[in-house]
Amino acid sequence: MANLVNLRPSLSLSYDQECAAKRTSLSSRLKSAPSRLYIRACSTDDSLQPQCPSLAFSGDNSSTRGWKVMGTLLGLGAVLAYHDHRCRATQESPHVYTREEVRSHSSPETRIWVTLGCEVFDVTEFVDLHPGGPSKLMLAAGGPLEPFWALYAVHNQPHVREMLAQYKIGELSPEDKVPSTLKTSDPYIDDPVRHPALKVNSQRPFNAEPPPELLTENYITPNPIFFTRNHLPVPNLDPETYRLHVVGPPGGQSLCLSLDDLYKFPKHEITVTLQCAGNRRSEMTQFKEVRGLEWNIGAISTARWAGARLCDVLAKAGHQLCETEAHVCFEGLDSDPTGTAYGASIPLARAMDPEAEVLLAYEMNGQPLPRDHGFPVRVVVPGVVGARHVKWLGKVSVEPEESYSHWQRRDYKGFSPSVDWDTVDFDSAPSIQELPVQSAITEPKDGETVQSGEVTIKGYAWSGGGRAVVRVDVSLDGGLTWHVAELDGEEQRPRKAWAWRLWQLQAPVPAGRKELNIVCKAVDDSYNVQPDTVAPIWNLRGVLSNAWHRVHVHVAP
């Protein structure tokens, strides 16, 4: 642990001092040091929380945000009044149904109706097209969508509302307009308080990333600004009563492990970068709309993780490698109202390989896992997409097939640009496991003005599968000529380069240039490279966005 102290800033006053010292030492090299955000970490002050919990919908574009703020200020009544107004404005004499009538339409035989606000929709034809799967939509059959949309905030986007509008058949009768289920308590009300520096992409479930200029300030990302990707509300687990259920092999015995039991396995500690499959999705959206959270370049972070090796725990339960293909399935303790937990799986071969260093982690940067990152235990699968690093781990089992979870089989897969929501066949593509080579520029920022003379460019680079980053090329002229950046960060182990490299380049600004088109691209030790442009790798879910990162800046006269 001793060497960790040097790498990991303590999240207190001394951290601020360390940042300040670093800024001073850098200031001579940086002609124009951009203003920086200070991290006041681990605060529990409620005033840091940007919004109070409410049932208001969260969204990403400004009109939705406006609506959210209105809902927060004026409460539910105002929101419904707004709905009411819209209904009256758009439809002169709609059909009127009672909630009782709606309730009687809850199967394909009777047709499937749902409500949203005052409006009634017949979604029978849409059920099989529902991206989350028919079963999820059927949970709302005959009733209101609100309790589910509050959970899956991804619905609160303009195109979802447009799609739904096609199925409108009428309105609720005035006496039925307040759905009783709206009184259900907010499932996210117990979510932890977050650091105000985080850029929030979705409040419920909570999804947020650190701003670029903080992202590469430290090789190890401080816990409070580590990017957060939640699919469901954060469970509030008691470490005393927490148990991890490890299903034994056929005829064998299952394990039921307390935290103390886990601590008894040899403690293994490694530095691992986690990246969401949707990192840099916003660049894909710029080319053509996709479904998903609008991640910028910050859905990636690096921590020092410690825990038991999965292979040791599986061996203890009597599992061994088998000749036939098998998968280790993980289930989280986060779940939706029907009790369906988050789940994912990885191949047994990776899980059982000591060199793959898959962890059941209980420490992140020397601290117990923060609640947002899986307290008390999460999976860490080095070199693999974040979606398989299941948090709030409840159950581990070995199965002949991949996890049947929605997130394993109907999400987190890549498709050709030619595939749309009408033609997609999720079974035709493998689930994302190892990620491709990636890099991005964190400084300067797009649209910034840099000084003439010399420019300092900083960023990160990483590749999946333990492949080391061997080079980062940076261009100031959109890719016509290239410079080789200097790689920083920890030395990488062969075949086990689980963590990113930070990089920087100081390059002269060619005289007379009024603007620079800065581009970066990384090369890993299999000599895989990033593609030049985003359009040819566009896919309907907006995952695997790893084209050259491009930043356009102005040069001060």
Next chain:
Amino acid sequence: MANLVNLRPSLSLSYDQECAAKRTSLSSRLKSAPSRLYIRACSTDDSLQPQCPSLAFSGDNSSTRGWKVMGTLLGLGAVLAYHDHRCRATQESPHVYTREEVRSHSSPETRIWVTLGCEVFDVTEFVDLHPGGPSKLMLAAGGPLEPFWALYAVHNQPHVREMLAQYKIGELSPEDKVPSTLKTSDPYIDDPVRHPALKVNSQRPFNAEPPPELLTENYITPNPIFFTRNHLPVPNLDPETYRLHVVGPPGGQSLCLSLDDLYKFPKHEITVTLQCAGNRRSEMTQFKEVRGLEWNIGAISTARWAGARLCDVLAKAGHQLCETEAHVCFEGLDSDPTGTAYGASIPLARAMDPEAEVLLAYEMNGQPLPRDHGFPVRVVVPGVVGARHVKWLGKVSVEPEESYSHWQRRDYKGFSPSVDWDTVDFDSAPSIQELPVQSAITEPKDGETVQSGEVTIKGYAWSGGGRAVVRVDVSLDGGLTWHVAELDGEEQRPRKAWAWRLWQLQAPVPAGRKELNIVCKAVDDSYNVQPDTVAPIWNLRGVLSNAWHRVHVHVAP
């Protein structure tokens, strides 16, 4: 072996019949079946050899080729007369030196002179710049270059002659113009007879590839047209007296294995695609000149290899995995006039991993290895660049460092496009091991005319490191819109997808189109993709050329 029979054509009349049957069955699908070459394999008829052995220089451009033909027709006298003529034409009264005087200039202290034909050069300043390393050039110090250039035919290119011309200081005196060492016997005279279908990139050493239309005719490439990459003359080894020397660990015992000894290890058989790092180099050259053989898309082939697993042989010699980084070094029995053998190395971790399936192969497609492919024993390193699959294997040792061979340390490495021969630092880049994802179009060919209506496009796709190809996208409009191709070939094993996938697409030709810009790009199971264009991956040795493959065709009216 039974299942192999179906995959591997027998190289006789039945093979022709099989081809013919295949063509017939395809003809209904192919609107325009291009004419095909028939393989008459395993022939030993000398008339098949395109050129008689001679000291004439081989080269790739037409002027050099013309010179080669002239040399072959008229013999050495004509070549020297031609040189003589050039010397007289370009320099009116050159300095004249005797061969004795040249011989006295063979060290930095006395300066370093060499001769080529009638010309004398002072290459003192060039020695440290020699791409093959100073030591190789010093072998010729004080004497003629011809014996060495006959071995390393890469020198016979216009830019090498131009470079050399800068160092000219005079001419040989008339009585000294025929260098005695030219009487040395041709080191390549004992090379085997090759199949006439092969496209020869260099005759000495022999480097050749199958034509694209034969390459994807079979999932398993027939031995006689498997691409050949030789660095030196082909040794003629007696299987009775052949011995493989396996150096034991410190304090342990070395092994000296006959072929019969090798046969006693468990026989392991796998289908593996080999690709030269220089495959598709000619596309890089089109952007900007590089040094290297002008490979088209055929420096890749697939065979069924059988032999002993390297891990079994190393274990027998007492080796085991160690904590510190180590390398398994291979030495071939092919060597240059100084006795320097071809050599390369791979990390010990890969060599010792049974799942990596590294072979000491003695069979290729059910036959003993052909001489061009390493008879009697070669290394096969699945998923790794061809250069490490050392042929005519003589020695295996475990070392703390990579092989000191020129081909490990001063070749087969990738660099930024900004690096040129003045700035290159070979120690700054890792040696190529696993190769990046690759694909190419074998039909139709560039410039061909296809029928309107429907077009059939065929090709191959492969990735290094055992990563399976999961998708090939094909575009008819230069990459604006995409189709997903159908993948053929053997089912791939997870993490051990050592062999290529062949693919094809039948797509309607958009009405009214007079030409098509056909493009392909592959995706592997780490979701790595090929870069869009070649310029940003250009490198001075022209390796790792894996940008989208592009073919321009005309549509028949």
